[in-house]
Amino acid sequence: MPHNATNLEPRPLPSAAAGLAPPAAPGAAGAGPGLPSVPAGDELRAVEAGLDTLQSAGMSPRRDWSRILLPLAAVVVVLLVWQLLVSMDLKRRDLVPGPLDVFASLSRLWTEGLVQESVGTSLQRGLAGFLVSVAVGTPLGLLLGQVAMLRRAFGPLVSGLQVLPSVAWVPAAIVWFGLTDATAYFVVLMGAIPSIVNGLVAGMDQVPPQYRSVARVLGASRLETALQVVLPAALPGYVAGLKQGWAFSWRSLMAAEIIAVGGTMGYGLGSLLDQGRTLSDMGIVMSAVLIILAVGILVELLVFGPVERRLLRRRGLLAGSTR
Numbered sequence: 001m002p003h004n005a006t007n008l009e010p011r012p013l014p015s016a017a018a019g020l021a022p023p024a025a026p027g028a029a030g031a032g033p034g035l036p037s038v039p040a041g042d043e044l045r046a047v048e049a050g051l052d053t054l055q056s057a058g059m060s061p062r063r064d065w066s067r068i069l070l071p072l073a074a075v076v077v078v079l080l081v082w083q084l085l086v087s088m089d090l091k092r093r094d095l096v097p098g099p100l101d102v103f104a105s106l107s108r109l110w111t112e113g114l115v116q117e118s119v120g121t122s123l124q125r126g127l128a129g130f131l132v133s134v135a136v137g138t139p140l141g142l143l144l145g146q147v148a149m150l151r152r153a154f155g156p157l158v159s160g161l162q163v164l165p166s167v168a169w170v171p172a173a174i175v176w177f178g179l180t181d182a183t184a185y186f187v188v189l190m191g192a193i194p195s196i197v198n199g200l201v202a203g204m205d206q207v208p209p210q211y212r213s214v215a216r217v218l219g220a221s222r223l224e225t226a227l228q229v230v231l232p233a234a235l236p237g238y239v240a241g242l243k244q245g246w247a248f249s250w251r252s253l254m255a256a257e258i259i260a261v262g263g264t265m266g267y268g269l270g271s272l273l274d275q276g277r278t279l280s281d282m283g284i285v286m287s288a289v290l291i292i293l294a295v296g297i298l299v300e301l302l303v304f305g306p307v308e309r310r311l312l313r314r315r316g317l318l319a320g321s322t323r
Contacts, residue, residue, distance in 0.1 A: 097282050102290065105283030114272060119291060122253060122268040125181065129188030130249045134242065137193040141200030141241070142226050145234075151201070158194050166191035166252035170259045179263020184256045191252030192245040199241010203234030235311055243304045250296060269295075 079099050086098035093101065109115045144151045144158070169190045173183040207230055215225040231238070257270020265271070269292050276284030 102286045106287040118269045118272045121266040129185045133192035137196030141197040145201045145204035162194035167255040183260050187252045187256040188249045192249035195245040195248050196241045200238045203237020207233040
């Protein structure tokens with residue numbers, strides 16, 4: 001059977017110029033036939049924004065009632081156990097009053113105006129002393145965190161002051177300032193400042209060193225780096241130091257008010273506690289303890305809790321946050 005000679009001639013391979021495109025680089029748009037294209041540049045940012053929107057829509061904010069119901073349930077359980085122990089008559093009722101007895105004393109103190117006066121006086125002292133502590137402790141913390149020589153010199157001293165019980169300063173404060181409000185303020189400052197300084201320094205230690213390097217490359221001064229780069233990056237540790245500083249200041253204030261009674265010292269919650277001790281009235285003592293506890297819990301729930309959650313949410317560290 002005859003064959004056509006032209007069919008036996010080898011055909012040239014198709015070249016790139018003849019329509020065969022070179023292989024696409026990995027990760028580029030149009031990676032090849034049958035493969036999904038990978039967006040780049042503005043398209044990639046648009047995809048990320050769409051994913052964030054979908055995630056936000058799938059996690060619509062709902063009120064978490066467990067934050068309210070669980071603490072209330074815990075309080076109810078504590079009150080029931082307290083009442084059960086009192087009903088067993090293990091101790092005399094005047095030594096261990098029940099919840100109803102304490103609430104009766106609390107109602108009487110409220111009617112006499114002692115609750116309002118003591119809470120107002122202690123809160124005014126505590127808040128004023130804490131704000132002064134923040135104003136003093138923040139620049140000190142920045143200085144110790146930025147200057148290594150100062151930190152090596154004064155860091156152990158600040159840590160030692162933090163673990164020193166603040167009540168140890170009360171006798172010295174009475175000798176120096178007498179029975180005046182200055183005694184309470186001094187004890188509050190000595191309790192809060194070391195915690196704020198150490199909290200800020202600990203937060204600065206967690207800042208990646210690349211942040212400082214980038215700031216230097218961009219021409220930022222040392223002060224600008226500390227205030228505009230390091231301090232915002234160290235906010236979680238700083239807020240933790242503020243929270244601990246408030247706890248130390250509140251405890252220090254109660255100790256000062258219990259010991260330093262009289263003179264020009266106003267009537268605070270510590271004075272209410274001392275009055276209950278003097279009168280051997282456990283109803284007053286337990287009422288003052290419950291008020292001190294309630295103030296501490298309210299400050300945590302209304303001030304530090306929201307600030308901490310908002311900070312963590314903005315950094316994407318809280319469940320349900322998209323960034």
